[in-house]
Amino acid sequence: MLVLGKIIHCVACIALIIIVLLQADKGEGLDGAFGSAGTGAVFGKRGASGFFAKATAAAAIVFMLTSFWLGWRPDRSGRPPASIPVDQVPPGN
Numbered sequence: 001m002l003v004l005g006k007i008i009h010c011v012a013c014i015a016l017i018i019i020v021l022l023q024a025d026k027g028e029g030l031d032g033a034f035g036s037a038g039t040g041a042v043f044g045k046r047g048a049s050g051f052f053a054k055a056t057a058a059a060a061i062v063f064m065l066t067s068f069w070l071g072w073r074p075d076r077s078g079r080p081p082a083s084i085p086v087d088q089v090p091p092g093n
Helices: 002-022 030-034 039-043 048-072
Strands: none
Touching: 002 048
16 A cells, blocks of 8 residues: 555656646747647647646645655554664664
8 A cells, every 4th residue: 555655646746747847937838839729629728728727736636645645654664763862762673
């Protein structure tokens, strides 16, 4: 389960980076890159801005949820947390 969570987290991270980098300034957006006539057929009437806004929001939500889940999951390794100083660790560990 942990490996699957890490894989989903990495995919969401990479997708978020790619989606944000594909977005252009507020001026032209993706309409200027492909010509404004062709993007209506690919991305709908609102153009690429609506598609990329929804994709960015979805990737960000998945990224945040997996971040919270990976951060709050219990540590089952049996090792003491890294915040405990070495001199306070009981002998035998």
